[in-house]
């Protein structure tokens with residue numbers, strides 16, 4: 001498989017499936033493709049796996065369960081997403097959190113998430129490269145034939161049979177000069193951080209006390225008004241340690257210098273907030289800021305143009321389709337800057353189908369995508385981008401990719417996906 005060209009110091013590889021991005025969707029895609037026997041390479045630009053789930057410390061997995069008030073959770077997908085969630089639950093010593101309006105999600109520990117991703121990759125014999133940055137993509141008509149990356153400061157060229165883009169940013173399409181779809185409405189970014197040594201283990205008390213401190217501080221001018229979108233991540237308070245989320249008050253589009261400015265602002269804001277709480281809130285008197293997520297949480301990036309575009313009506317009407325490869329159960333979750341979370345619910349105890357066409361490029365035969373850059377309208381994506389659904393679309397994309405490698409039609413792969421994940 002490997003050809004080492006000593007003259008150019010450029011290694012070349014010919015994997016069956018090349019996956020760009022080792023977040024929730026990427027590791028699920030790697031598992032899905034590898035279990036068919038495909039030879040899989042996964043490239044991740046960070047030095048650890050998990051994407052937003054670990055680099056932004058998201059903290060809860062949504063989209064795993066149906067929305068209802070039953071005492072026991074009902075999984076939206078069995079097979080890979082469920083097995084992953086149950087292992088994560090054990091490793092995190094956690095359990096499903098019953099939130100309002102029948103919503104349920106799984107709080108997790110981010111180190112457990114990283115460990116589980118490592119296990120998935122190793123158990124499936126996936127060739128993983130960390131610190132691997134996609135640099136160049138070349139198309140030949142309707143096929144991608146060459147992908148280059150810089151890995152630990154070394155250039156590697158791949159000639160894959162299929163590429164799966166799970167970068168969350170439609171990076172492959174952008175590097176190949178293909179059209180992508182930008183969001184019209186900005187979704188507010190957030191900075192997540194952890195504090196330890198909090199003097200309560202009651203989340204409701206913490207929540208109310210935090211609100212009181214913020215309101216009082218804004219009133220008397222000791223707390224900055226634009227730090228008011230601060231909340232406790234539900235289900236995170238355990239052993240005097242809690243995860244907090246600060247909504248960031250201004251809009252940042254895909255401009256690299258603006259992104260950096262946002263990150264610097266977020267870190268400064270968190271330090272100031274922690275200091276304020278230590279002085280002004282008795283629950284935080286002995287608390288310390290123990291961690292600031294390395295990545296500021298940017299919710300959406302450019303989306304891919306697929307054969308099918310999942311629409312808001314598909315989500316709200318719980319539409320079912322024959323080529324379903326994943327199921328969505330999370331409401332449409334919108335974050336306007338400076339405003340509270342807005343959720344649009346569809347019927348409880350029901351789901352909408354995500355068609356295979358939303359994971360297939362409209363114009364390139366060997367390009368698939370999964371996770372938060374699938375082909376969906378911005379409202380539909382505000383539901384599908386949750387981690388549970390990313391695991392499901394990732395796993396499906398892995399199987400669809402294997403069909404392309406074997407030069408088979410998608411029908412058999414779709415049946416396999418449906419059998420392994422939709423059984424009750």
Ligand SMILES: Cc1cc2nc3c(=O)[nH]c(=O)nc-3n(C[C@H](O)[C@H](O)[C@H](O)COP(=O)(O)OP(=O)(O)OC[C@H]3O[C@@H](n4cnc5c(N)ncnc54)[C@H](O)[C@@H]3O)c2cc1C
Pocket residue numbers: 020021022023024025026043044045046049050051052053056058059060061062063132133134166167168169171189190191296297298299370371372373385386387388390
């Ligand atoms: C602040 C915030 C809070 C959220 N809260 C929740 C929540 O509570 N529950 C929930 O379920 N979801 C939540 N989400 C959404 C969810 O975290 C993400 O949508 C989901 O994790 C996306 O998974 P993914 O695999 O599609 O993409 P990502 O997790 O973004 O993974 C993409 C991966 O690709 C890598 N990559 C990118 N470009 C390149 C490149 N050029 N070369 C190599 N690698 C590359 C990245 O480093 C990353 O690891 C939240 C998101 C944010 C931002």
